[in-house]
Amino acid sequence: MHIGVLEDDIDQQAFIEQCLLTAGHQVSLFTRANELRRATQQRSFDFLIIDWWLPDSDGMDVVAHLRQHDSWRGPILFITASQGEDDVVKALEQGADDFLAKPLRPSELIARVSALGRRSGYTTPRPAPACPETFTLHTEEHYISVAGNAVDLTEREYRLAALFFSKIGELITRAHLLELVWGIKGDVSTRTVDTHVSRLRRKLELDGRHGLRLRSVYQSGYRMETCQTTSIAQVAN
Known part of the structure; x- marks a missing residue:
C-alpha cells in the first residue's frame, strides 16, 4: 500500500517509515497537516497514519476534515501518546478506523496496518530487500550492532543510518537527507551530509x-545496496 504518514517528530517518522518499508509498503512522510491535505488532492494514497499533536493543527481536526470535506474513504490509523478512553472514543468518532498509543511497537504497528488494509481489500505486499543478519538496529536504544558488536554512533548518525537501512535499494537525495535528518529545506550546502555519510560508511x-x-550516486545522493559479501582483502584492493 501507499501510506501517508503525518508525524512532526523526525525520530518517530524514521521509526514508522522503517517499520512500514520493512513490511513492503510505499511511504510518504509529512510534518504539517496542510502538506498532507494538499498531497491527498494530488496523489493516490491507500492508507493514512496521523499523529495527534502537530505544529500547525490538531490531528483529530485533520481526520475530521479529511472525512467531512475531502471525501477521504481510505483507512486512517490515529496515533498519540495519550491512552485515555475518552481520547480513543473521540478519535474514532472523528473518523479514525483504529487507534494506537505511543510508544509504538513495530510488530503491533505492522499488524494493525495489515488488518485495516485487509478490511479495505488490500493484499499483503512483497517485502522490501532484507537487511543482512550481520546488522541489528536497536530502535529503542538508538544504536546498531555489526556482527554482534555495538557501534558507537551519534544521535544524528543513528538517524541517518536508520533511514538508509529502511530504504535499501532506493536512491536518497542529499536534499532529502538534509530535510529528514537535519530538518533543513532549501538550497543548502550538502558537504555536511557527505562528511556524515563517509563517517557512517567507515564505522x-x-x-x-x-x-x-x-x-554514492554522482550528483544525486546515496543508495544502500545489497551485494555478495566481500573479504577485507578484497576491500583493501
Whole structure:
C-alpha cells in the first residue's frame, strides 16, 4: 500500500517509515497537516497514519476534515501518546478506523496496518530487500550492532543510518537527507551530509564485506545496496 504518514517528530517518522518499508509498503512522510491535505488532492494514497499533536493543527481536526470535506474513504490509523478512553472514543468518532498509543511497537504497528488494509481489500505486499543478519538496529536504544558488536554512533548518525537501512535499494537525495535528518529545506550546502555519510560508511563497514554497500550516486545522493559479501582483502584492493 501507499501510506501517508503525518508525524512532526523526525525520530518517530524514521521509526514508522522503517517499520512500514520493512513490511513492503510505499511511504510518504509529512510534518504539517496542510502538506498532507494538499498531497491527498494530488496523489493516490491507500492508507493514512496521523499523529495527534502537530505544529500547525490538531490531528483529530485533520481526520475530521479529511472525512467531512475531502471525501477521504481510505483507512486512517490515529496515533498519540495519550491512552485515555475518552481520547480513543473521540478519535474514532472523528473518523479514525483504529487507534494506537505511543510508544509504538513495530510488530503491533505492522499488524494493525495489515488488518485495516485487509478490511479495505488490500493484499499483503512483497517485502522490501532484507537487511543482512550481520546488522541489528536497536530502535529503542538508538544504536546498531555489526556482527554482534555495538557501534558507537551519534544521535544524528543513528538517524541517518536508520533511514538508509529502511530504504535499501532506493536512491536518497542529499536534499532529502538534509530535510529528514537535519530538518533543513532549501538550497543548502550538502558537504555536511557527505562528511556524515563517509563517517557512517567507515564505522558500520558498509563497503560490501557484510553484504551491504553504501554507494554514492554522482550528483544525486546515496543508495544502500545489497551485494555478495566481500573479504577485507578484497576491500583493501
